[in-house]
Amino acid sequence: MSDQSPPPGPPPIYPPGQGNPLQPAIIVYVLYGAGVFIPFAALAGLIYAYVERGKDPVLDTHLTFQIRTFWWGFLWIVVGFVLAFVIIGFFVWIAWLIWLVVRIITGIQLAEKRQPVQGTEALGMKAI
16 A cells, blocks of 8 residues: 655645636746747737736736746847847847746746745746
8 A cells, every 4th residue: 555645845725626726827827938939929928917916816926927027038038139239139038038938837837736936046037
């Protein structure tokens, strides 16, 4: 007989079995990921994040994280565009892409565990 121990880390905020109340956050993360290839998908994710805000405190932590991700990412893209004329901008875009992917992955992991975003680490890349 095997014992099933709970996964490491803090317990989820919401009990399993009732659907995931953080589903809007997961949708926004997916839209941001698609936004790398289809820019308007990221904009749709931003609008959806603003619309869904204020409905749940745990969901709000993810949505605030996502809204900040969009606006900081937009700044990275603009700076990269300006610096692309001197080649450095391409490296800025690569750094932005890595930053974005890490934020999306760590955010989805927290949303799947039904846990709030409590902050970031690793130069703002990783949601904790």
